[in-house]
Amino acid sequence: MLEVSANQTITKADAFISVEGLCKSFGGQVLYDNFNLSLPNNSIVSVFGPNGCGKSTLLNMVSGLMPCDRGNILINNKPIRRARIGYVFQNYRDSLFPWLSAFDNIAYPLQVKGVSARECKQRVERLITTFDIKLDLKRYPYSFSGGQQQLVSILRALVADPEVLFLDEPFSALDYETTLFVRQKLQEIFMATSVPMFMVVHNLEEAVYSADLILLLSKRPTRLVKAVHFNAPRPRMPETLSDPEFIEVSRYCLEVFRQEMRK
Secondary structure, three states: OOOOOOOOOOOOOOOOEEEEEEEEEEEOOOEEEEEEEEEEOOOOEEEEOOOOOOOHHHHHHHHHHOOOEEEEEOOOOEEEHHOEEEEHHHHHHHHHOOOOOOOHHHHHHHOOOOOHHHHHHHHHHHHHHHOOOOOOOOOOOOOOHHHHHHHHHHHHOOOOOOOOEEEEEOOOOOOHHHHHHHHHHHHHHHHHOOOOEEEEEEHHHHHHHOEEEEEEEEOOOEEEEEEEEOOOOOOOOOHHHHHHHHHHHHHHHHHHHHHHOOO
């Protein structure tokens, strides 16, 4: 049997994302109480846990989209407000502007910052070329498939050169074929840029396959039960799903999850 690495060993000094003393309650019900987390750079981190444990809430607090009640969050040793973040929303259809072309959707973060039209065009075209994206950017989002719309969302999150990319269940609204396509593109993006990714995933197989570090959360009040490393080389292929290490890490994560659900 393979040995599963299940310890959170990233120190505060080495952490790219550092969360200390995080507290959050809704309607008097405690969701997070003195929650701490240290995440490495140049890695894909997935978050998995029971329904209602606050996975997306954690993502939104760490990314700065939602305030915490108490606590300190640093990204690359800076407060959130000073960090460059990219965010891919779960509902990509609603997050894209239907009245804008795919090009203008991707370029929107740059346009808001006042970047010139010429530089916007250059940076969008560079993204498209780098990742071999074959889309007619003059078309509107509603004319694309779900996977293509999600890809436009991801490119929009990347165009402003973020320090970290947050993804809230990026595969949950996609069929399996489209999931394979988006999964491959995310890997290509990560391998080309090394931009760290922090994603919420609702499927355990996907959480293990995509990530270098899988965070397993508890029921409320939510705590980190285990941080499990998966060291398979990239690019990961469909064959990875039958690799002994993938099977063992998935088995271990499932057992941790089942134990937590029995409590």
